[in-house]
Amino acid sequence: MATTGTADDHREIEELTTAECWRLVESRDVARLAVTHGDGAPDIFPLNYVAHRGNLYIRSGAGRKLRSMAARPAVALEVDGEDDDFYWSVVVRGAASQIEADSEILASGAAHLISHDPSHKPHVVRIVPAGITGRRFAKRAPGEVAAEAPHHGAPRADAPGRPTPIPHFPPTW
DSSP: OOOOSOTTOOOOEEEOOHHHHHHHHHTOOEEEEEEEOTTSOEEEEEEEOEEETTEEEEEEOSSHHHHHHHHOOEEEEEEEEEOSSEEEEEEEEEEEEEEOOHHHHHHHTGGGOOOSSOSOOOEEEEEEEEEEEEEEEEOOOTTOOOOOOOOOSSOOTTOOSSOOOOTTSOOOO
């Protein structure tokens, strides 16, 4: 078990094995997909997926997500969850490509993949993993306080008091 943190931090972060990562990915059906747009900006999309024979399959509409994957096929898919004692997160990095072979779509289960998003998603994309990593950490007991982050000197004079809101989302404070 690999751990991180300081000697004062008794909560361990465990690096998961490849087999454990796949077990967790195969136990879920909702994830977040990270893509890179033509302007170099990243974007993240929540979506449903199915795992089949070491690949992941998603459905997509003809919009920006599909265009981004066609132009820049390197993607990352993040799946997370929890059980009674732990929180966990698994990241799959790989290459996305649209598939049209009916035999692969049917065999993978993607033909029956139901999206929680009501928009029409006629395109099926296969993600061929290049790597998978995962971590888990123990939940805190009720009332347990997190260790304070280390303080490295005085705050910067130019540091803003509040973050700058994203233009299309109003601030929530």
